[in-house]
Amino acid sequence: xxxxxxxxxxxxxxxxxxxxxxxxxxxxxxxxxxxxxxxxxxxxxxxxxxxxxxxxxxxxxxxxxxxxxxxxxxxxxxxxxxxxxxxxxxxxxxxxxxxxxxxxxxxxxxxxxxxxxxxxxxxxxxxxxxxxxxxxxxxxxxxxxxxxxxxxxxxxxxxxxxxxxxxxxxxxxxxxxxxxxxxxxxxxxxxxxxxxxxxxxxxxxxxxxxxxxxxxxxxxxxxxxxxxxxxxxxxxxxxxxxxxxxxxxxxxxxxxxxxxxxxxxxxxxxxxxxxxxxxxxxxxxxxxxxxxxxxxxxxxxxxxxxxxxxxxxxxxxxxxx
Numbered sequence: 001x002x003x004x005x006x007x008x009x010x011x012x013x014x015x016x017x018x019x020x021x022x023x024x025x026x027x028x029x030x031x032x033x034x035x036x037x038x039x040x041x042x043x044x045x046x047x048x049x050x051x052x053x054x055x056x057x058x059x060x061x062x063x064x065x066x067x068x069x070x071x072x073x074x075x076x077x078x079x080x081x082x083x084x085x086x087x088x089x090x091x092x093x094x095x096x097x098x099x100x101x102x103x104x105x106x107x108x109x110x111x112x113x114x115x116x117x118x119x120x121x122x123x124x125x126x127x128x129x130x131x132x133x134x135x136x137x138x139x140x141x142x143x144x145x146x147x148x149x150x151x152x153x154x155x156x157x158x159x160x161x162x163x164x165x166x167x168x169x170x171x172x173x174x175x176x177x178x179x180x181x182x183x184x185x186x187x188x189x190x191x192x193x194x195x196x197x198x199x200x201x202x203x204x205x206x207x208x209x210x211x212x213x214x215x216x217x218x219x220x221x222x223x224x225x226x227x228x229x230x231x232x233x234x235x236x237x238x239x240x241x242x243x244x245x246x247x248x249x250x251x252x253x254x255x256x257x258x259x260x261x262x263x264x265x266x267x268x269x270x271x272x273x274x275x276x277x278x279x280x281x282x283x284x285x286x287x288x289x290x291x292x293x294x295x296x297x298x299x300x301x302x303x304x305x306x307x308x309x310x311x312x313x314x315x316x317x318x319x320x321x
Contacts, residue, residue: 027087027262031062035080035091037073038160042185043125043204044250047288048092051122051273058269069184072161072320073097074109081115085255087262090119093253098302099309100161104320112306117258118251118299120267122274125248126228126287127162127202128212129221129237135199140221140240143200147176155179157193157201159186162248165309166202166223168316173242193217204248205230205287223248228287246312249305250288251298263295 034052038044049065056063068076073096080097083089091097098116102108110116129140135154137143147154156178158164164182171177181198183189186207192198194216202223209230212219221237222228252270254263271292273279280290293301313319 027265028059028061030088031064032056032059032087033066033089034063035076035089036065036067037069037076037091037094037097038067039069039185040067041187042069042159043206043286043288044092044094046206046286047122047250047283050279050283050286051092051270054273054276054279055266055270058273059266072101072104074101074105077101078109080253081110081255083255085117085257085259087254087258087266090252090254090266091116092122092250094160094250095248095305095309096161098251098253099305100165100313102306103309103313104161104318106319112302113299115256116253116302117256117263118253118295118302119258119263120270120295121249121251121291121293121298121301122270123250123283123288123290123292124224125162125250126205126289127166127223127248128205128208128217128219128231128234128287129223130193130201130203130208130212130217130219132193132196132199133215133218134196135218137220138218139235140237140242143220144174144176144240147174147178151177152179154200155181155198157181157183157189157198159183159189159201159203160248162246163189163202165312165316165318166246167200168318169246169312170242172316190217206285209285209287229284230287249291249301251293251301253302267295 036045036048052063068079077097080091098112102112137146156167186204189201193201211217219231219234222234223237274290274292
């Protein structure tokens with residue numbers, strides 16, 4: 001009988017636990033590395049650091065952030081998947097490495113359900129639908145009418161896979177056509193929105209809120225099921241009569257084969273952190289809403305998202321390479 005790499009890592013993790021009866025109590029006894037799939041300054045980076053500090057305090061060790069952007073989160077995902085499953089390498093995973101990379105690539109570098117251990121969901125991102133002020137619209141409905149009247153004359157920016165899938169679906173549902181201009185992150189895309197080089201994008205609220213308040217971009221809608229407290233006068237996408245059921249989300253995963261005791265310890269401390277009132281208030285200003293879970297619930301969520309993204313990518317023909 002031969003063992004694949006995942007089985008070997010899982011066996012090693014079991015042997016470590018078996019060799020040390022006090023291992024569960026001793027963990028963690030050194031800094032934990034948290035891999036981030038997006039660059040410094042991105043919404044994911046900001047939220048992960050906000051959560052990582054109190055989580056490290058609760059666990060009794062430092063959590064060291066390691067930004068590994070690139071390949072739509074695939075670099076971070078691959079780095080996490082091949083790490084030793086001892087609880088000292090985690091990833092603040094989002095829909096980019098855990099839903100988009102496995103479904104948009106014809107030969108993905110890993111499997112989201114087989115190569116990772118789900119630890120716990122952290123929550124949801126809320127996005128502004130923004131336009132450059134030169135676009136003569138005040139609402140998403142008006143924008144769609146304007147885009148229909150000007151086919152191919154407008155361009156849109158994306159700084160992550162959420163924007164890629166969401167706007168592709170929006171174009172299909174609304175019957176509009178725009179030029180896609182991809183960027184490596186929201187901050188880079190927003191610079192060109194502000195400069196008028198592109199006209200439209202879905203931007204994470206934490207990145208765009210200041211520019212909206214200053215009038216440098218115009219928010220015409222928000223994602224999610226309810227209006228944002230940051231901009232209560234801006235309607236939701238659903239209020240514009242559109243159903244675009246794509247969510248931006250984040251959660252903690254580790255390599256496949258992590259010991260259950262370690263997973264439960266991290267999950268327990270994570271969920272306690274997500275209940276801290278001051279932290280809830282701070283992340284809400286970033287357009288992020290906490291939504292904790294058990295490891296099993298997060299595993300089910302990853303499976304649902306994998307199936308959903310797979311179906312949407314196939315329907316919209318969004319295969320990259």
